[in-house]
Amino acid sequence: MTQGHFHRHLTAALDAVRAEVPDLYKASTAAFGGHVVAAAVDDEHLALVRAGEALRVVAEADAPTVFARTSNAALCEILAGRRTILEALWADELELRGGLADLLALERALHLFVQGAVRAPSLPGILSSYHRPVRVS
């Protein structure tokens, strides 16, 4: 099955942080713990799971602990600094569902991953590629 735009870029970003900023990748993976995140980004459906010491993007997973729904355009607005995550939630451009403790744990994992991503030499290229085909009004 062909991977979608979001799936490909999230996988590339995870691989880059794992290879280039391993300490923060490990910290992020540890914070992620045993969670399973199911996500719908436009019409792509995927899941983020932990497999051993790695985070993997897979096509689907049973029993997600957190569900996220958004669009590539909304993610581009957040990554471009034009929207905060909170503003996207209020504007219904991002939906997050899960227990509070699970959401907080994932917020911590995401923060550590972003810390790694902004230090990874490959990330500007991946980010630029992610932005390219997405139309933002």
Place this chain on the structure above:
Amino acid sequence: MIDGATEATLERLIDRIDYFRRSPARAGGRGSFKEWMHFCVYSDSLDLLVNFSEVDDPRRGPAGSVGRMTVLARTDRWRGGVEEIAGEALRVEGGKVAARFGDSSVRFEGGRYHVRVALADHSIAAELTLRPITTPAPIHNVSVGDGPPIHWIVIPRLLTSGTVTLNGRVHHLHDAPAYHDHNWGHFGWGRDFAWEWGFGLPIDPNHPWSFVFARLSNRGRTRTRMQTLFLWRGAHAACAFRDAQIEVRHHGLLRAARLHKVPPVMSLLSPGGACDVPARMEISARNGEDSVHVEFTPSDVAQVIIPNDDDLGVTIINEVAGRFALDAEIRGEPVRIRCPSIFEFLGD
């Protein structure tokens, strides 16, 4: 304005002291080296800030480095961003001002700085020639706390001609005032230091006076490590005030309507609209009969946000456009400057 002999002297002097040092790590020496050349230009229609920076980057190998080019332009608001350039696209020649950052470049040749800017997203481009009209001031061995000192060369006043293209609109500059400095040293972002500096350059090129101020402190800005204030008259430095001769006061906090954050993705680590910039800043200095009083009133902020080298915090460099007013008396001569300016405040 300066005569031909002074211009030739300036060219020789700048050739001798303002050149890319480059990292000793390239020859097996100490790492954590950072170096940048910074240019600020302002005119009736826009402000422009261009910074060519090369920093050691151990993730790219033991002698690896990366170029970061910051380009910010302001008309009604700040625009622009930061580009990373590495590998073959980055060429910096040690011993001279000659560097290529992708399609952008800087060089000093024939007594002029030649700056070419071409952001990859095509939002900002510039072709500029900057002619120094004041002597450079080298300031060596400035303490930044727990590491080795940093070094600074400032050329407070240049005249800029050329074009800046911003979102397709071409701005023509003719003898627009500009400021240039060059910094280098071994330090990590996030260490126990903060700085603030600014300049004041009259719009009229025949106005003889130019002003520069800089202060380095601990991160919390509770302890000043060094502060200095210079005035040039014509091409030459006229007077300097240092440390206890200078008093700096911040009034209030700027409530910026918007903050332009670059690189944009750093907004995820530094969200929100708060910024550690005063609503108004006063600088007073006295040495015998000479006295200076400056007021800087910020209006618009762009934040260059850098991940710290040794912890998960960020360092924020606030590039602040505002109004500058100076009243002074130097050797019995009254001095008055009113102009736009860009001050910089670095902190958390």
